[in-house]
Amino acid sequence: MLKNITAEQVAQTITPRAPKSYKCNYGRVLLVGGNEQFGGAIIMAAEACLNTGAGLITVATNSINNAALHTRIPEAMFIDYHAQELLVPAIKAADIVVIGPGLGTTPFALELVKTCLKLLVEQQTCIIDASALTISAENPALINDCKAQIILTPHQMEWQRLSGVKIAAQTDLQNSTQLAKLSDHATLVLKSERTKVYDQSPTVWQNPLGNPGMATGGMGDTLTGIIAGIVAQFGTTTNTVNAAVYLHSFTGDQIAQQDYVVLPAKLSHLLPQVIQQFSKQNA
Numbered sequence: 092m093l094k095n096i097t098a099e100q101v102a103q104t105i106t107p108r109a110p111k112s113y114k115c116n117y118g119r120v121l122l123v124g125g126n127e128q129f130g131g132a133i134i135m136a137a138e139a140c141l142n143t144g145a146g147l148i149t150v151a152t153n154s155i156n157n158a159a160l161h162t163r164i165p166e167a168m169f170i171d172y173h174a175q176e177l178l179v180p181a182i183k184a185a186d187i188v189v190i191g192p193g194l195g196t197t198p199f200a201l202e203l204v205k206t207c208l209k210l211l212v213e214q215q216t217c218i219i220d221a222s223a224l225t226i227s228a229e230n231p232a233l234i235n236d237c238k239a240q241i242i243l244t245p246h247q248m249e250w251q252r253l254s255g256v257k258i259a260a261q262t263d264l265q266n267s268t269q270l271a272k273l274s275d276h277a278t279l280v281l282k283s284e285r286t287k288v289y290d291q292s293p294t295v296w297q298n299p300l301g302n303p304g305m306a307t308g309g310m311g312d313t314l315t316g317i318i319a320g321i322v323a324q325f326g327t328t329t330n331t332v333n334a335a336v337y338l339h340s341f342t343g344d345q346i347a348q349q350d351y352v353v354l355p356a357k358l359s360h361l362l363p364q365v366i367q368q369f370s371k372q373n374a
C-alpha cells in the first residue's frame with residue numbers, strides 16, 4: 092500500500108529538546124568516506140548531520156580532506172581512515188555509522204566497508220550510501236551478514252547495481268522483494284524525483300515534496316547526513332527515516348521559491364530553522 096509522508100507525522104517525530112540534556116543525548120555519529128577525489132561528499136554529509144542536530148560527529152576520511160573539513164565544520168572530529176587503531180574504537184563507540192559518500196571503489200575502500208559492517212552490532216545503525224552501495228553490489232554477503240540496523244540510500248542506478256532490478260522495472264513489488272532478499276532488517280530509501288521508503292512491511296511511503304533544483308551533486312550526500320542526524324536523535328524507525336526524507340525536500344522547496352538551483356550547503360544552513368519550526372508544532 093502506497094502512503095504519502097505527511098507534515099503531521101514529521102511534527103510528531105521531531106520533538107523539542109529536554110532542558111536537562113547534553114550532547115551525548117543526541118547521538119554519536121561516525122561518517123566514513125571521502126577519498127582524494129571526493130572529499131566534498133563526506134564533508135557535505137557531515138555538515139548536514141551537524142545542522143540536523145546530532146550530538147557528536149566524527150569524520151573518518153583521507154587526511155587530505157582534514158583542512159577543508161575543519162574550515163567548514165570545526166565542530167566535527169577527524170580520523171585518518173587509514174589509522175585502524177583509531178577507526179576500530181570509533182566504529183565501536185558510534186550509535187550511527189554512515190559509510191560511502193565519496194569513498195570510491197578501490198580495494199582499500201572494500202576493506203573499509205568490510206571492517207565497518209563486520210564490527211557493528213544490533214544496537215547500532217549503519218547508513219550505507221554511494222560507493223559503499225556499489226561495493227556491496229559486488230559483495231552482497233556484507234549487507235546480509237551485518238547485524239546493525241541498516242538504512243540503504245541508493246539512487247536508481249545504485250539500486251539497479253545492488254538489487255539487479257533495472258531502473259525501468261523498479262516497481263514497489265520488485266523493490267520490496269529484493270530488499271527482503273538483501274536483509275531482513277534493512278530500510279530502503281530509494282531516491283528519485285519522488286523518493287520512496289520501503290521497510291519490511293507492505294506499506295511503501297512516498298515523499299510528496301522536492302523539486303528539480305535539487306538535481307545537483309551533493310544533494311544525496313546531504314540527505315544521508317540528515318537521516319544520520321535524525322535517527323541519532325530520535326531512534327531508527329520508519330517514521331524517523333520518513334521525517335528525514337521529508338525535511339530534506341521541504342527545505343529544498345523553501346530555497347527553490349527564490350533560487351534556481353538548490354545548493355547543498357544552503358540547504359544545510361537552513362536546516363536548524365526548519366527543524367525548530369517542526370519541533371515547535373506539537374510542543
Ligand SMILES: NC(=O)C1=CN([C@@H]2O[C@H](COP(=O)(O)OP(=O)(O)OC[C@H]3O[C@@H](n4cnc5c(N)ncnc54)[C@H](O)[C@@H]3O)[C@@H](O)[C@H]2O)[C@@H](O)CC1
Binds near residue numbers: 195283
Ligand atoms: N563533491 C563530491 O565529492 C561528490 C562526490 N560524489 C561521489 O561520487 C561517487 C560516485 O557517485 P555517483 O552517484 O556520482 O556515480 P554512480 O556511477 O554511482 O552513479 C551515476 C550513474 O548512474 C546513472 N543514473 C541513472 N539514474 C540515476 C539517478 N536517478 N540518479 C543518479 N544517477 C543515475 C548516471 O547516468 C550515471 O551513469 C560516490 O562516492 C559519491 O558519493 C557524489 O556524491 C557527487 C558529489
Ligand SMILES: Nc1ncnc2c1ncn2[C@@H]1O[C@H](COP(=O)(O)OP(=O)(O)O)[C@@H](O)[C@H]1O
Binds near residue numbers: 300301302304309310
Ligand atoms: N528532480 C528532482 N526532484 C526532486 N528531488 C530530486 C530531483 N533530482 C534529484 N533529487 C534528489 O537529490 C538527491 C540525489 O541523490 P544522489 O544522486 O545520491 O546525489 P549525490 O550522490 O550527488 O549527492 C536525492 O535525494 C533525490 O531525491
Ligand SMILES: [Mg+2]
Binds near residue numbers: 221246311312
Ligand atoms: Mg549519492
